[in-house]
Amino acid sequence: MTGRPSILFPLFAELETLPGVGAKTAKLLSQMGIERPRDLVFTLPYSGVDRRLRRSIREVVPPATVTVEVEVGAHVPSRRKGGPARVFVRDAETEFQLVFFHARPEILARQLPTGQRRVISGKLEIFDGVAQIVHPDHILRPEEAKDLPEFEPVYPLTAGLSLRTMAKAAAASVERIPDLEEWIDPALKLREGWPDWADAIRAAHGPKGNPDLAPTAPARQRLAYDEFFAHQLTLALARSALRRGKGRPSVGNGTLQRRVLDALPFRPTGAQERAISEIAADMASDRRMNRLLQGDVGAGKTLVAFLALLIAVEAGGQGVMMAPTEILARQHLESLRPMAAAAGVRLELLTGRDKGAERATKLAALKEGKIQVLVGTHAVFQKDVDFHDLRLAVVDEQHRFGVAQRMELGAKGRAADVLVMTATPIPRSLALANYGDMDVSLLDEKPPGRKPVQTALVATSRMEEVVDHLRRAVAEGRQAYWVCPLVEESEVVDLTAAQERFRSLRAALGEGVVGLVHGQMPPSEKDVAMADFVAGRTKVLVATTVIEVGVNVPNASIMVIERAEIFGLAQLHQLRGRVGRGSEKSTCLLLYQSPLSETAERRLAILRETEDGFRIAEEDLAMRGAGDLIGTAQSGLPKFRIGDLERQAALMAVAQDDARALLAADPELSGPRGRAARVLLWLMEQDRAIRLITVG
Incomplete structure (x- = not known):
């Protein structure tokens, strides 16, 4: 087919x-x-709207939709232009009015002839003590009324589209x-x-009735499952296509890894050791690795990723680490430098900023295999970037890298193993939706020496106290971040807010103590401001956005987040993770403007209670929904028309098991259920997945 x-x-x-x-x-x-x-x-x-025929409007409590048979009485035309025209009607028990605006009298007379019977359906309201229906939804002859559904479904609409046309x-x-032939496993279908x-x-x-509209209604559950199953089948096909694509065994001898581990002041956690052995086993096999390394803030993903890159180098190849933005790429470079020095490998950075001769030199060194580990942005994907022998690609994903891009990375055909890192703990249902094609390694322990961060909520009215607290901390030689909110849509206004905060803190704490970074700065100035803070020349760093604060400054032990109530939970958790990296006791001050909304209060309370990123993510999902949680615009998260990831999370897990089991039993999808599943993939527009079967 x-x-x-x-x-x-x-x-x-x-x-x-x-x-x-x-x-x-x-x-x-x-x-x-x-x-x-x-x-x-x-x-x-x-x-849906209950349109069951009733004896009288007295059977419902207004405002409510009601359907009754009436006798049409007198017409009272509108007194002024555009005013309401009224038609008196009587049901089995009482009289009420139908109200029409901008209606032509002759049309009303034709629709509602005095003395005749009609079935009226619409919203009953009480206005000035009088029961009335303004512009009824339906005016029917009694013999036509049998076509009116007892429960009328209501569809989503857009301006200009009537419910009648849509229905x-x-x-x-x-x-x-x-x-269509059945694609669901018969035992599952029977059980459910x-x-x-x-x-x-x-x-x-x-x-x-209303129960039929709930996600738990059997028909809706089945249709949601179909969507999830088609999606998981696509992921499972992508996974098996990647695995069919011959991998190359990369076996390390451990010499370079040992040098790095010996240089560390501490031993890796059990979780880090487990992840490294899972990755090493994948890289040693002749199938391509497609693994997700999921860890909370500060769980030590960088070390695991670098040890994996060293396996590629030990095996005689090269490794690349890709980040979504230049700032993150530079940050990776900084954190990898000391480890690369300990291992004695050559590490370079390639971004869109590299031009001319400098770029040409790097590309030549890369092609000859002299650069062993490359760090870069998507610039690494450009046509003229050739590796001598690329064995491993590590993608730091920050959610910008969906399934489609992973397929592309796989299609590059360089048989490279792929390791995707994500710092955002993701609830299981979302992880399955976004990474169902991957095997997962979880870093769920904090490295030794990470002290818990004390989190406090402070109203903005107590700003003076916060500044005093900073003054004392700076006098003791400690450092702090001060994150300004993106309140306004316009960056100009945000900038002013950050610059004002910078000026007021500089006035309070003294010249040369406070630095500023924001999105509008030229990159070179930003680098200088960051470098001053890292080196401890400035003590307080005011920053507009989250990502730019992504550096590792162990001496920074205070994080002030202004207007914390407008940040998302995951964002706040990420920001807080920037402190608590050194030996000092760390604090995170969440400055909020009262009064707080109920959700904001709940968000901040959760943050104060726990530092467990996975628990925070589950709460975030419950409060905000899947699309918001990972920023739908760039999430790569599939859009389901029926399935609801929050309420039907368990179905996604069943769909993954089912899809993998079907492919294991029938890799070509050529059996009866396999052929039905192909039709489902066409129906769900997963044409890419179908191409993957035929590629095999």
Whole structure:
């Protein structure tokens, strides 16, 4: 099966092929990301309206939607232009009014002839003590009323698109669904009591009441599972394609690693030793490594990554470490330098800033194998960058590197092993969604010598006390970070805020004590400001953004975060991790502006209670949702139309096991269930995954 199976063609036709959908409606739908009937099938109603016929409006408590049969009474035209016209009606027990604005009297007379019976459905409200329905949703003859659903589904809409048009287009799309062979494991389907695919679609679009709209409804659970399963199947295929791609065994002899370990003032933690042996085993096998190194702030990922790079060098090859930004790349360079010196290997940096002769020299040294470990930004990916023998690529990912980019890195065909590092502890459901194609090594212990950081909440009204505290600390020779918030959308205003804070602290603490870094500075000035702080020439560093503070200054033992309530939990946790790296007792002061909202208060309280990044991440997910947690814009996180990562986390784990088991049993997806799964991949537009099967 090379192209999309013909059974799915009707779902992938143009939207204009649906009854009642013209160019204008199609354009409105495409604003909602709906391009084809298939997308409508997967756009489920999010609520519903009870339209059951009642005897009288007295059976409901306004404001509420009500459907009643009435006798039409007198028409009272509007007194002024554009004012309300009223129509009196009477149900089995009481009289009320229908109200219309900008209505033409002759149209109203035609719709609601006095003395006749009509079924009215709409929102009943009390206005000045009078019961009324303004612009009823439905005005029907009694014989037409049987077509009104008892529970009317409500779909997401966009400006200009009516519910009626949307519902009609969705219903027409649902009529096109074929009966498909089952791709879910029969035992799982039976255990969960899930309907067949087509029945599940019909049930999800035809809810009988509110329980049918919940993520726990069997039809919705099944459809969410289909999405997760297709996604995990794609990841599992990517993983097996990477593994099929012949790896090259890289076996280290331990000499360079030993030099680094001997130079360390402490022994690695159990978690670090475990991670290194997992990585070494992967690199020694003839399959390509595709591993995620997940560790909390300060868990010692850098050491593990560098030891892995040294295995590549010991095996006679080269290693590269890639960071998403230049500042992070420089930071890696700084932290790796002493280790590279201890090991006696040549380490260089390559970024977009390298130009001309300098760049040419580096590239030549790289091609000849003289540079053993390269640190860089995505510039490392450029066409003219050739390695002599690249064995390992370490990607410091900060979430900018999605599954698609990892596939590309794999497709470079240089059989290099891949190790992705992430400093953000991620709840398991998200880790599975984003890294289901990878094996995971977890660093869940703090290295010895990391002291707990004391965290305190301080209202901004006590700013003077905070400055006094800093004055005493500076007199004792300690150093501090002061992070200013990004309050405004405009960087100019943020800059002013940071510059003002810098000036007031300089006035309070003295000339030459305070430094400033912000995003608008020329890189060279930024480097100077950072260098002054690292060397201890300045004692307090005022910074606008989080990332620029990503340096390791063991002497810095105070972190002040201004307007902490507007930062995310993970961000605050990352910032706090910048202190507590030295021998001094460290503190983190969260300055907040009162009154605090309930969520902000809960966020700050969690931070005060725990330093466990994994617990913080779980809380963050519960409070903010998956997209926000990792910044959807650059997360590479799949967008599910039905599946809900927060509420259906457990389904994702089942989907991963199921997908891996199916591929282990049927790697070509050629058996009955495998063929059904191929149709699912086409249905879910995972065409890339299908190419991966055929590549094999």
